[in-house]
Amino acid sequence: MASQSDLVRLFELSLNPNNALAAEKSLRSFETQPGFATNLLQLVADTDVNMSVRLAASLFFKNFIRRSWTDDDGNYLFPEPDVIAVKSEIVPFMITLPSILRRQIGESISSIADSDFPERWPTLIDDLVARLDPNSPAVTNGVFDVAHSIFRRWRPLFRSNELFLEIKLVLDKFCVPFLSVFQYTDSQIDAAKSDPQTLPLLVENLLLIMEIYFDLNCQDIPEFFEDNIKTLMELVLKYFVYTNPILESDDENESGPLEQLKSSICDLLTLYAQRYSDVFEPLLEPFVQSTWNLLTSTGPQPKYDILISKAMHFLTIVSKIPSQASGIFSQESAINQIIELVILPNTMLRESDEELFEDDPIEFIRRDLEGADTDTRRRATSDLLTALREQHNEPVTKVVMQHINTFLQNYQNDNSNWKAKDSALYLFSACAVNSSNTVNGVSSINPLVDVYEFFTANVANDLVTDVSPIIRVDSIKYIYIFRNQLPKSILSQAIPVLSSFLASSNYVVFTYAAITIERLLSLKNPDNTATTLFSKSDIAPLSQDLLQHLFAIIERANTPEKLAENEYLMRCAMRVLVAAHSSISPYSLELLGHITKILEIVAKNPSNPRFTHFLFEALAAVVRFSNLSQSNLESALMPTLFSVLGEDIAELTPYVFQIIAQILEVSPNPQPSSHYRNLVDPLLAPTLWESRGNIPAISRLLADMVEKCPVLFHEPDTKLRLLGVFQKTIASKANDNYAFDLLTACVLSLELDTEQHLKQIAVIILQRLQNSRTEKFVILFSNFILFLAASDKPSLGFPYAYAFLEAVQPGLFTTLFTQFIIPACSRILQKAAKRTALIGLVEVTTRLPETTSINETQFAGAVEAILALLSSGIAQPSEELENVEVTENDLAFTSSYSRLVLATKPALIIRPDVVDVPSYVKQKLSSAGGRVSSLISTLSPELSAKLTAI
Template identity: 45%
Template sequence: MTEFETVVALLKQSQLPQSARSAEQQLKELEDQADFPIVMLHVVAAQNLEESTRLAAALFFKNFLKRKWVNSDGQHLLQPSTVKTVKDEVVGLMISLPERLQIQLGESVSIIADSDFPHNWEDLVSSLVARLSPTDMVTNNGILTVAHSIFKKWRPLFSSDDLNREILLVLNQFTEPYKQLCEEVDRQIEANSNNKAQLDILFRVQFNIFKIFFDLNCQDIPAFFEDNLDYFMNLLKKYLCYTNPLLEDPDEDDEAGILEKVKASICDAIQLYSLRYEEFFGTYLNGFVETVWNLLTNTSTQPKYDILVSRALTFLTSVAKVPRHTNMFSSPEVLKQLIEKIVVPNMSLRESDEELFEDDPLEYIRRDLEGSDSDTRRRAATDFLRELNDKAESSVTKVALEYVEQFLNLYKQDPASNWKAKDTAIHLYSSIAAKGAVTSSGVTSINLTVDILSFFSENIAPDLMNDSANPILKVDAIKYIYTFRNQLSRDHLIQVFPVLMNHLLSTNYVVCTYSAVTVERLLAKNVFDKTEVAEIAQQLLPKLFELIAAGGTPEKISENEYLMKCIMRILLVAGSDVATGDAGKQLLQQLIGILQEICKNPSNPRFNHYTFESIGVLLKYTVPVVGFAAVQDIVSPTFLTILEQDIAEFSPYVFQLLALILELSPSIDSLPPAFQQLARTLVVAQLWESRGNVPALARLLKAIISKNGSIYEENLLALLGVFQKLISSRVNDEFGFDLLQAIMLHISPQVLQPHLKDIAVILLMRLQGSRTEKFVNRFAYFVVFLAATAPTPSFPITFIDQAEKGVFGTIWGQFLVNAVPNVQGPLQRKTAAIGCTKLLTGTPEFLGGEYSSLWPTTLEKLVQLLNSEISKSTEEVSPEVDLDSLSFGSSFNKLSTCTPKPTDPLPDIRDAKQFFVQQLQAANNQTNGQVNQLIGNSSEAVKTALRDFGYA
């Protein structure tokens, strides 16, 4: 039994930095006790405990569910009685909790619903509906919070039959009570217009009502909403126009109030309808456009209105996208009003923006960069102006340039006082100059009626060169280069690059960081060759390391991911010119030093990721030069400490890098003691419980086996247990096949022989009981891989037939042969073609034996495979490095800079087609023309292909 008091004490300790890791580890050790999740819920519910302890319990419970609720195939990992009790208690508890706790427990309900609803939690919606009350709005708010936490998962999903059935089930149970609640809340808002306390709770309910409106309509417009469209559109419009001084806080400038949140959610809903359901929404469109226009022109510039204004502008942008609505915005008078009264005010710098620039520079940067400021006025105004410009370029450009000129002239009259006017001018000009979004690759299409280079020379370069220029204008100048780097010539970029490097020395945090961002993007653009970058690196790298180290604490060291990304890019582009020998070792030691610090508190996932990417780049260049021993002396102590301390955020990265070190080492006589100990640990089942560990663990295990398979010969059952766990999972079966191929190649056949039948049975049981297309494709490749690499081509046949005599012919004919052309990757297709050739030409079972009836079909599929892209090189090109699309969560984060290089198991055979023709001719001679007879019964397409291959 889990002791309530023990859990509470550990949760309290988990909130203290000095005891947090130890307490979390002890809590994890209690997780396997059957009543653990129930006790955790009881802690969350305990009103006599401090809210911080209850919140810690809610957070731990949520993360526990992520790890332990279901496995990768969606099967419950907890006892059925525990699963039932959790589901019985969690909804009712969440409804009764304060808002902060409600949010965390709502995410827990979402995790459970993702796997269980609707099939294994059929009464969820009906139980929610049954709890709705005409009077208790606090309870109703909790119920709607739960409902939204379940329904919101539909928003990003692609339509499918299962999804549509789930939504229909919800609609049938939920929509009528939902409408009744809408009517009751609306009635009570009118009745309580002078009651601030009651209005606050009613509008929190209303906020959830409108979020759920979006949820229920996000995939398709339900018949219920079609039938009640007039009611809901009038309701949306009513509250978009609603005002009440009691819901406004004159002392609050920054935080959006509940009324602003409600109106923002309404803007989301009408945007959805304008984009997806125009045939229904068209009648209401003009009225909503007018309402939103008035809202924008009458809303102040206070930050608390930012989200509302940005969502309102996004709605207008969605309307402007539709060509048939262009006339609403196309007249010069309307355009002038839009730019003057909506675009310019929301694009202009405010006092709050200046304060953010000074007080929270990183937040300023994140809001300002590439789509990270989607909820800011400036980005929303920019998107709206670009959409208008896209539909009426000449008219919009003419009007906008008039304002650009006006603001520039104002600046020239008094640069010191009117510098904000130039800031507005630059953003207005950039908005009409660039067409489409500014991506991580820069602007790809521009407005040809403006002169970007001339504007750069006249208005941007002076601020870039002027040390005394206002810091915000200097940032504007750097961002102009960042934005239009594809349009600036190489000569321009070479001239400004030294200036950008100098700005890295700036004492202004934003100027310094923007310089690092732009330098990184220019290097990614391949403006400079490797030698030039190596020279640049000598100056840049010490400065960047100095800037990072200046943070002092782990949190401050890792707060600025842009600096580490710049280091990573320099190493990636300069490569061996800066990263080998003693210089590479020195850089590696500096990065390991940073890693040691951030291990104390892994607070910024992006900084962490770029740190490991940078280490990966250095390892690629240093290991082959300085050797395995020298590198592992630098990295192993820190890496092994991370694993011993179970720093979950870092472990998958460490596994990948350790695998890379082994893969890059040409030969290792014997693994060092630390690696041997780690190798034994890798086959412990508990280590494979974390989904994020699996891909990296599988790669490391494969690398160890490839270097020294004998290390597992005494513990082969544990290794095969890992294989069985992976192969039984629909999500992880590919790693099971990778592991099995390494086992077959590198572990002694004599040691493996007693276990081959069991392995075959495991594969066949999975094929029979839980077959997927992915599994069949990998199984097919595994068979031909064995035929290609085993001592005899008949090995995969005898291996599979150990499970049951003749079963190979059944599975090959019914499933595997048809999957042979589906093999992915040129090198893998080469191996598959060689293996398939050996089956056809080198096995008595296919040549006149029990499986000869499968020969023609196998030949047909092999010809299809040979007609696809097949590698002829033993030096396979490494996959493209993608470092611009990162997302972070509980899933595996792959290191792009150290993607494993495909290895060729058959380097001596360079041309699979030539090998096929030679083997086919040899087999025909050995069988006195039997092969030609079989070919004679093949299709004309196969015969033509054979002639094209050179077989006569």
């Protein structure tokens, strides 16, 4: 058992990037030891330990709980005494911690509550309420922090009976104490208005009260809050307009406690205006007036940005309420005032924005990029302008265009006044766009403006002349935003220009060029949305130059963190590889050299999960499109991939296994090289299967190795270990699909002994079917039996499928076929699986032995299932995965599995010789004799007609 001194030493080592991976590996080796979780908690709470070590321990504890509290089926992975100890100790521990540590432990409580509250942790709310002490602001702060960490889980959830039962349980116990503490905190703030020591903590408590107010109302307005809305909203309004010099921040960039409080209030007001306007509208007027006062009196300092953006968002929602839209928001004078006093000032680029552009360009991009700037003033003004136009498009557009033309004229008169041009371009975009500017671009445009004419008159020249970097970015962004509205002829001319910007010395310019190129190459052909607008022939002449520029930019970083900072560059490289397709073959080894070099650097300290994801997608693209031989791929990639595996980097391991599997899959006749021989024992080792993030990738690789290199698994002991893996994965509701993938590979490629292996496998499957079946499992089981029946491999086919189940119990096949398999066919979704099921269903239906007990009704059900599958769309042998859409993956950087779209395993197409499936079905049914022919004659006239019409 690790002592506390051992843990302190390891966490100290983890603070040094050079030792971080080794230290974490040592720490994780203790995770299975009894008492480890509570030892970690005690270390976090130990005030004698350095704060940086305590923080590292709290982060480790949070991630430990997330990955190891329960398995995918909700079963505890902790020893029961540890589960009890953690749940009894974590709340009192957290309440005593400083806020920086409390945040991490709070997320741990939230993770535990996800699986345990309320059924397995019924005392949680009672414990919290019992610890509330209005006379101790510090204790109240701790209790409310814990409460908020639990309740905020409800915000993004879909409505369900279980969710509302959980919320009701909380409301019944928490509402009255909540209001009481709210009112008492208000009185304490009044009493401490001149106390610089006490007041900030009380306001911090009030902030948590506002957050919990939102939490408790996020799904529906509770009766308690509706009954007490006047009392509660009077308090909310009081603090929405509250001022106190003690709470004012001297830092112009960081929000102070009062700004944070008022921002939280704006969120609450927006919720009520959007969801509960029927009960909130009578109280709305003073909040609207206060918001207007706030917007017109608050300065431009960055510390107010979030508050201003949230206040404008509230005003945006209010403007959509019918009574408000037809009231004050319909008056021309009010519209003019909103545009001139709120929208225009908050559209202007500020000195702080320029500093961000120069000093922290990646942050500037993330704020400016679509969907990533929700708390910025500019995004809020754009949303408010859109809302005003929705109600009164013509007058609003007219006024805004007048201001735009004034800004453009000011720039034309004096080119050094580039901020005027910047404001004009931003305002035009906000005025032109009707729909949200999503990842797929703008789909709806204001009919009162001409996007193409504005581009030719005011933007196109900025792409080819010497302008300020921000105007250059604005011109690139115009193409990015309006790519769906500009003709292909313009976009085709733009791509080489954008490519030249990749050589720019300005970080934002070359990054926005990469972002825009990537999105242009993703555009769908309006005449055939199954293809992209730019074909391989369009991109092939440009692709090598584009990729050289992109890799050159990425590789010039001098640290792993800096190299992986800009995921937009790697995403662009990935998209160019997809668009160029097989034209990359002549220089694919050079590409692999770049990618492996980058991977080796990233592996030293993986820091950006999105960059990592697109790096591996790019690697998968080269493997897929390069047409390199297995030996070339292995010599170029395996040293780096095996080095990463040897470092046991949890974030990268699932990706590496997918790439290794892909190399096998793209090789026409793969050889069982030493690389794969060396993987057999590790893949069959139980420890590798303990990490949930590994299971999808290693099960795929193991199945591929069994299928492509069966000679590696011929030893009896190896087959038994394979069976052990199958038994482990099929027992899991989350992983049972991987068990059937492995089993499919085994029956296709290995000689399994009927008595020793197959009967045992059938028993394991049927026990799961009897004791713990799910709809998913029934479909998987049905798919597998129909796959066996459909296969044209001499050793498989219907007799094999029949014997597989009959060996367990005579008569079982017909029972399972009629009770489970036929009904499951209607719930199969994947096209290749439908094809397998259809062929298997025809084989079974037309070859049932005379002795089976299927009756006329059951036979008719089988025929109906065949006809339904036939009409539902099935995969053809020639179908391939092309024109893929690789989307951003915003997972937390953990060992969670992330599927590589470009390394997707081709679907198993059964019986590729059956090209015309309807003819095959018709021929098989019409030629069936004996008992099947008699059963066909008993079908209803309607069903017979459908069968004849095939």
